[in-house]
Amino acid sequence: MASSSSVNNSRIENLIAASKSLRLSLEKSKALGLALERAGPRFEEINQRLPSLEAAVRPIRADKEALVAVGGHINRAVGPAAAVLKVFDAVHGLEKSLLSDPRNDLPGYLSVLKRLEEALRFLGDNCGLAIQWLEDIVEYLEDNAVADNRYLSNLKKSLKNLRELQNDEERARLDGGLLEAALDKLENEFRQLLIEHSVPLPMSSSIGEQACIAPSPLPVTVIQKLQAILGRLIANNRLEKCISIYVEVRSSNVRASLQALDLDYLEISISEFNDVQSIEGYIEKWGKHLEFAVKHLFEVEYKLCNDVFERIGLDVWMGCFAKIAAQAGILAFLQFGKTVTESKKDPVKLLKLLDIFASLNRLRLDFNRLFGGAACIEIQNLTRDLIKRVIDGAAEIFGELLVQVELQRQTPPPQDGGVPRLVSILTDYCNKLLGDNYKPVLTQVLVIHRSWKHKNFQERLLINEVLKIVKAIEINLETWMKAYEDTALSSFFAMNNHWHLFKHLRGTKLGDLLGDSWLREHEQYKDYYAAIFLKESWGKLPSHLSREGLILFSGGRATARDLVKKRLKKFNESFDEMYTKQSMWVVLEKDLREKTCQLIVQAVVPVYRSYMQNYGPLVEQDSSSGKYAKYSVQTLENMIMSLFQPKPGRYGSFKGRSPAGKFNNGVPDHRRTASAVV
Secondary structure, eight states, X not given: XXXXXXXXXXXXXXXXXXXXXXXXXXXXXXXXXXXXXXXXXXXXXXXXXXXXXXXXXXXXXXXXXXXXXXXXXXXXXXXXXXXXXXXXXXXHHTHHHHTSOGGGOHHHHHHHHHHHHHHHHHHHHHXXXXXXXXXXXXXXXXXXXXXXXXXXXXXXHHHHHHXXXXXXXXXXXXXXXHHHHHHHHHHHHHHHHHHHTOOOOOOTTTTTSOOOOOOOSSOHHHHHHHHHXXXXXXXXXXXXXXXXXXXXXXXXXXXXXXXXXXXGGGGOOGGGOXXXXXXXXXXXXXXXXXXXXXXXXXXXXXXXHHHHHTTTOHHHHHHHHHHHHHHHTHHHHHHHHHHHHHSOOOHHHHHHHHHHHHHHHHTHHHHHHHSOSGGGHHHHHHHHHHHHHHHHHHHHHHHHXXXXXXXXXXXXXXXXXOOOHHXXXXXXXXXXXXXXXXXXXXXXXXXXXXXXXXOOOOXXXXXXXXXXXXHHHHHHHHHHXXXXXXXXXXXXXXXXXXXXXXXXXXXXXXXXXXXXXXXXXXXXXXXXXXXXXXXXXXXXXXXXXXXXXXXXXXXXXXXXHXXXXXXXXXXXXXXXXXXXXXXXXXXXXXXXXXXXXXXXXXXXXXXXXXXXHHHHHHHHTSTTGGGTSOOOHHHHHHHHHTTTOOOXXXXXXXXXXXXXXXXXXXXXXXXXXXXXXX
């Protein structure tokens, strides 16, 4: 019994022990569960930190040799990068100075700008090197598994962006556009300096004075500033913009200087005028204005372009000057001359062409010096073309003068017996051609023209041609004289024209050339034909007042009265007829007109006075006396002295010209010939 009891006790103890053990295990499991529940977040945190921890310990796992070499690689890569960053910071330190007004301290501004340029050049030159070093170290880290892949990926992405920036040459991003802003400010300062010191030249006291070369209009200090600004702008590829600004301002200044001269006539077109007469006054102005523009304005611009741009090179400043000259108006001057050459041919046009040639010839040296460079090729071509047109036109008109005189021979003589326009114009015209003003110019023109045709100029070519013209005029006069059916009118015409030749050529270049004997001959012809005129017209009137039969008349007073009436009636009819007819005749020269009228008075009035004194009383008491004693002596004399007056507008001066553009005698010329001056 005892043994079974002890066995039972032993089992109970085991059960109690197992129960305690189980209870203890349960308590431990519960505690472990609670511990595991608390450790979950910590495991998650550890899991997140594992990559960085892995990257941190990666070098520990790397090869020993790679770990030893990586330090040197990193130092070599970081050095250039650190230098670039230092310069980049310095660039931003210049921002305040470069965004200020350059005028406040131009030298200082330019110095700071130069520092910026140097810094940007350093960045441009070294950014690539720094990027290359960084790319090399990333490649090393990647090859030797020294760094984490994700870290290396971020580095590669950043370096790629830097490389693209470098390849695109967008250097402005390096300074945030600071350089461009500074250069814009310098350009504006360049413009303002020019504008402030570009003052139009006063015109009122300049034209008409002796031409002189004006000094440079810009002070030396201003030119030095412009050159300093140019230096920086050119260094940044802004030369063309500078030239554009300079040309714009200076050409505008020249145009403003010329504006006061009223140069609207330069724009006249060939369709806007009828003949050279309508622009003749402008041609004289053109010569003076062109000379003024060249010597006072373009000379200044030429010198100033040299002063401002001389350090850059001849081609630059000559090109700049060429643009100013073209934009300021030199081309308009040349175009006006061309327009004149394109107008209708006209004898007076020859003188105008010679005026143009003389103006250009006076400026020949100036043109060659100012516009002789390659940049002025357009001006050179236009000038050469104008000179050729002028020379060809002048030589052609001069060569056709004789032909024109001969062609006029076929036209009827003037109905008023006056001096044909051909004669009145050509006497003055030939004198002008032989005068000191035109003879040297025409000679030079003919020399050049003949040289173009490989012909020599004969010394007396001009003189001989003028003498031929005078001879042709004489032949025309003889032909026209014979064309009159009225002998009195023919003699009146001859008297008029011989006196005109004598009076207008005596004491002139042409008169001296023709000689005194030639002049005296025409003076004598004048007297000769005046006598014939008087005899064939007014000299016949006194015969109507014959006293024949009145002294010896024995038929009584009534018969005498009838005879006087008859003779007075015939005298009055003849006088009225002659007066009416010759009232249409003209003597252009006042001295000849008065002398001719006096000769008529002397031939008629004394006879009439004597007749009326002796026989007037026979008819004056008659109721019809007004029919016979029609004129008083004074009335008769006044009427005669009023004869031969020029008609308004009928006779012009040297400028007179027919609508057809030719010399004529006051009648239309409907003929057209290939050689005619149109």
